[in-house]
Amino acid sequence: MKTDSGKGRDHRSLLGQFFTPAPTAAFLASLFEPLPEEVRLLDAGAGEGALSLAAVREISCSHPQVRALSLVAYEVDPAALPLLHGTLAGCGELCQKAGIKFSFQVISRDFIEDSKDILSGGFFAEDVPSFHAAIVNPPYRKIASDSHERRDLSALGIETSNLYTGFLALITKRLAPRGQLVAITPRSFCNGPYFQPFRRQFLDDMAVRRLHVFDSRSETFKGSQVLQETIIFHALRGLPQGPTVHVSSSPGVDASAMTEAHISFAEIVHPGDCQRFIHIPSGEQHLAAKRRASALPAMLDQLGLMVSTGRVVDFRLRDSLRPDPQVDAAPLVYSSHFNGGSVHWPWLGGKKPNAILVNDQTRPWLVPAGRYVLTKRFTSKEEKRRLVASVFDPSQVPGDLVGFENHLNYFHACGAGLDRELAAGLFAYLNSTLVDDYSRSFSGHTQVNATDLRKLHYPSRQTLEAIGKGLERLDLGQTEIDAILERHIHD
């Protein structure tokens, strides 16, 4: 498959014509989830057939359940048609070898016009079934408001000013329920203000499963004049959006250089955002954080540490709660006691009790006084970080026992407190932007459970202690915390 047919640049840009290199096409095709036994596949703007070929190759090798494949390829450029026919004949041979019944149809008519006729219940409407899968590198070109493309799209309720989003919107409509779309397109639709109606329609109709971004746009269409930032995605029609999206990035499509993470959909399209912006840049940041954090050497048990959820469920011990400190009561700590990196106790006049009576009923829920690192299990949307850690210092608080309320997690050394350096180092690490980005990559909500903290990778004990040693105060700003961490954690 050639990547450049040697035609003039004007001709190509008129047709929005940039052919997909074979490795990229193979990557797109690899994104399909299991397909039905009989597949109707669409390649809209097929060019010389790079994507069709990659899809057929993938289906014949990796989708053994598929018994019949019928391919529909749209292409308006007469110059591309002979090669397209040749490629599709080659697809037939691949299918024959795999025992798949294959047929294809090349439609040399404008995809927009044809789709308008089909979707608006025109003459051919009844005869055209929908597709189970579509693989597409649609033409990119602005379409003027008085163009026939705009009129055709508007007639179907699609308002968009670029051919590629017009194609995507039409393909979506031509997919069967659960129909799969894999596409390589410019990234502009993710945040361009003019693409808002398209985004709304697309995100309402499709469940996004995979997003792949290129670290460098030059790699994707090497040798062509493409200066657009490109994105590859996989989405399914008519399914509810899942809580996370598999996001990856790489310089090219070389799997060995790929960074991957499952990012919460709420991080990608913010709930309540009427623009429905698709944020993948933060995905890249998360991916980088995931890569860095995952490379850290220690798990919690290797540090000799454990994390547990605060044991005091206050409404179950209501009779023993006291608003103010008293002699026969232990300090009771809530997240409202967090202040500038440490626990400020008591908070007199606050909404929460400050103490819990020490008696037979409450003793099992209290822990020996010691230095613990506490984290909030829930943070409010207004809070900048997902993970907020504080140090509980027993020298600031009276008594041998302490109660940690159930909305907190606490790090301990098998039930006992931590050394100052280790606690301070852990405090800095947990409050870092690195951990914040990382925790956003694995969690779709504002909750950080003890299980999440157990899964996290940590710097070695030695590094944590070194970080802690250099930390004279805890009331540090984000920049200071991150700078300290950078000095100790190297890639």
Ligand SMILES: C[S@@+](CC[C@H](N)C(=O)[O-])C[C@H]1O[C@@H](n2cnc3c(N)ncnc32)[C@H](O)[C@@H]1O
């Ligand atoms: C970006 S190229 C992609 C070609 C091929 N799918 C690939 O990946 O190599 C888009 C193709 O769509 C074709 N095209 C442009 N406008 C079209 C239209 N309205 N209907 C059908 N095909 C069109 C162009 O001629 C071009 O071959």
